[in-house]
Amino acid sequence: MLSFSLNKTVISTLALVSVFAVGQVSAASDSHRSKKSSSKKSTLVHAKASSKHVTKHASKHGKKHVLAAKSQKLAKGKRGARHAVEINEGPSIGDAVGLKNSKDALSLASNAAFVVDQDSSKVLFEKNAEVSLPIASITKLMTSLVVVESKLDLDEVIEITNEDLDKEKGTGSRLTIGAKLSRADLLHIALMSSENRAASALGRSYPGGLPAFVAAMNAKAKQLGMNDTYYVDSSGLSSKNVASARDLVKLINAAYQFPLIREYSTDSHYVVNPKGKRLLEYGTTNHLVEKSDWNIGLQKTGYIAEAGRCLVMQAIIEGRAVVMVFLDSKGKYSRLADAGRIKKWIQGMRPQA
Numbered sequence: 001m002l003s004f005s006l007n008k009t010v011i012s013t014l015a016l017v018s019v020f021a022v023g024q025v026s027a028a029s030d031s032h033r034s035k036k037s038s039s040k041k042s043t044l045v046h047a048k049a050s051s052k053h054v055t056k057h058a059s060k061h062g063k064k065h066v067l068a069a070k071s072q073k074l075a076k077g078k079r080g081a082r083h084a085v086e087i088n089e090g091p092s093i094g095d096a097v098g099l100k101n102s103k104d105a106l107s108l109a110s111n112a113a114f115v116v117d118q119d120s121s122k123v124l125f126e127k128n129a130e131v132s133l134p135i136a137s138i139t140k141l142m143t144s145l146v147v148v149e150s151k152l153d154l155d156e157v158i159e160i161t162n163e164d165l166d167k168e169k170g171t172g173s174r175l176t177i178g179a180k181l182s183r184a185d186l187l188h189i190a191l192m193s194s195e196n197r198a199a200s201a202l203g204r205s206y207p208g209g210l211p212a213f214v215a216a217m218n219a220k221a222k223q224l225g226m227n228d229t230y231y232v233d234s235s236g237l238s239s240k241n242v243a244s245a246r247d248l249v250k251l252i253n254a255a256y257q258f259p260l261i262r263e264y265s266t267d268s269h270y271v272v273n274p275k276g277k278r279l280l281e282y283g284t285t286n287h288l289v290e291k292s293d294w295n296i297g298l299q300k301t302g303y304i305a306e307a308g309r310c311l312v313m314q315a316i317i318e319g320r321a322v323v324m325v326f327l328d329s330k331g332k333y334s335r336l337a338d339a340g341r342i343k344k345w346i347q348g349m350r351p352q353a
Contacts, residue, residue, distance in 0.1 A: 002105055002125045092308040093239065094133050094328035102128055106341050109334035110326040111308065114245035115342055118253065118314060118321035125342065129245040132228040133327050136302030137194045138248060138310050139236030144191055144264070145255050146216045147183070147202055154184040156205075157275070163210075164200040168237040169304070173197040179274035189272060191264040193282040194301060196235045203234030210234065224250045239306035245325040248312055252323050255298060256314055262298045286311065288336055294343075297321075301335070311335040317346045 092111070094100065099111035104127045112133060115125040160179045166172075175181075175197045183205070186198040206213035210233070217231040221243075228244035229251075243251070255261045268284045285301040288294045295316040302310035308328035315322055324342055329335040 001123045089308075089330055090305060092134075092328050092330075093306050094128075094131070094308060099128055099131065099328065106338075106345055108326070108338045108341060109329045109331060110338050111328035112245045113324070113326050113338065113342075114249055115322060115324045116249055118256075118323045124322070124346065126245070129325075130228065132230075132242045132244045132247075134239040134304065134307035135236065135241055135243045135248070135327065136304045136307040136310055137196075137199075137236040138243070138300050138302040138312055139231060139234065139241045140190050140194065140199050140302075141251055141255050141261075141265075141300045141312065142217050142220065142231065143199050143202055143213075143234045144187055144261050145251070145258070146206075146213065146220055147187055148258050148260060149220070150206065150216070152183060152206070154182065154187070156183050157181065158183055158186060158201050158205045160197050160201055160274075161204075163204055164197040166196055166200075166235075166237055168233070171196065171237070174280055175274065176277065179277050181272055181274055185272045187260075188264045188267070188270055189282045191261065191300065192267045192270055192284050194285050195282065196237060199235040200233075220254075221247075221251075224254055226250055236302055237304065239304060245327050248325045248327075249323050252298060252312055252314055252325070265298050265300055266296055286313075286336070288313075288339065309335045311339060313339060315339075315343070317343050318349075320346065322346060 094111040102111065104113075106125070108127060110127070112128040112131055113125060114123075114127075114129040116123050157180050160175050160177055160181075162177060164173075164175075165177075173196060175195065181198070181201075183202065186195075186202050189195040190198040190202060200210075203210045203213040206216070208215075213234055214231055217234070218229075221229040221231065224247075226243060226247040228242070229247045230240070230242050232238050232240040266284075266289045268287075268290050269281065271279055271281045273279050284290070286296075286299050289296050289299060296313055297316065298314040300312050308330055309326075309332075310328065311324075311326045313324050315324070322342075324339060326335045326338045329338060
C-alpha cells in the first residue's frame with residue numbers, strides 16, 4: 001500500500017487564510033451551459049493541528065467551512081451537442097490549507113486520493129484520505145442512493161419549479177422552469193450528466209421536501225459510518241457538502257449494490273422528452289466510460305471552485321474490482337489522468353496470491 005498524508009503542522013500554521021475573489025461560477029462538472037453570475041465572497045480558513053479535516057464554519061454541528069469561488073465561463077453549445085467548459089480555476093479549500101504541498105510516489109494531481117480493493121477492502125493507495133473536503137456533485141451519488149432506497153415511484157412525473165433554480169452559484173440549466181420529467185429520467189441525467197436542477201427536483205419531491213431529504217442523506221451517511229461527511233443540499237452546489245476520500249469509498253460500495261445507479265452513472269448518452277418542451281440530449285461528464293480499455297461499473301464526477309475537480313469510480317483492473325476516489329484536482333483532465341496513473345500502477349503489480 002502507498003500512503004501519503006498531509007503534515008499536520010502545515011494545517012496548524014494556516015490559522016487564517018483569507019480572501020479569495022469570486023466572480024462567476026459554474027455547476028459541478030456539468031456539460032451543459034451556465035449563465036453568468038457575479039458575486040464576491042470572502043473566505044476565512046480556520047484549521048487546528050489536531051483536526052483531521054476541514055470542517056464547516058460556525059454550524060451547530062461544530063464543523064467549519066470555507067467558502068471560495070472563482071470566475072469561470074461555460075461555452076454555449078448547440079441542441080443535442082455536448083457543451084464545452086472553459087474554466088479559469090483558482091485555489092480550492094484544499095489548496096488553502098496546504099494540501100497542494102503534499103507529494104506522492106505517483107505524482108497525482110489530486111490533493112486527496114483513496115484506492116481500495118473492493119472485495120478484500122485492502123487499501124492500495126492513500127493520500128490525505130481522512131481530510132474532509134467539499135465534494136461538489138459527488139453529492140449526487142448519495143442523492144441517488146436515498147432516492148432508490150426510498151422506493152419512491154420512478155414513473156412519477158415531477159415538474160421543474162423556481163425552487164430548483166441555483167441560488168448558490170447562479171448557474172443555469174437546460175431544464176427550463178415548467179419542464180416535466182419522470183423521477184427516473186431526473187435520476188438518470190443527475191447521475192450521468194450532473195444535471196443540477198434534476199438533483200434539486202429529486203430532493204424537493206421527497207416526502208417532507210428538501211429538508212427531509214437532506215436529513216435522510218445525513219442519516220444514511222451516519223449509518224454507513226461516514227463520520228467525516230455532511231450534506232446541506234441534494235446537488236452539491238454548496239461547498240458545505242463535505243466528505244473525506246475514505247468516507248466516499250463507503251458510499252460507492254453502498255451505491256454499487258443498486259443496478260439502476262450503476263447503469264445510469266455509466267451511461268454515455270441519454271435523450272429526455274420534457275412534457276411540452278423539446279427533446280434534450282445529454283452526455284456523460286466522464287468520458288472514460290466510453291473508452292474500450294476501461295471497465296467501469298459506477299462513476300461520478302464533481303466540480304465547484306471550492307472542491308476542485310473530483311472523481312469517484314468502481315472499475316475492474318486486471319480482473320480486480322477497484323474503488324478509487326480523487327478529490328481536489330486541478331485542470332480539466334487531471335482527475336482522469338490520475339485514474340489512468342492508478343490503473344497503470346495496479347497493472348504493474350505482481351498477481352495477487
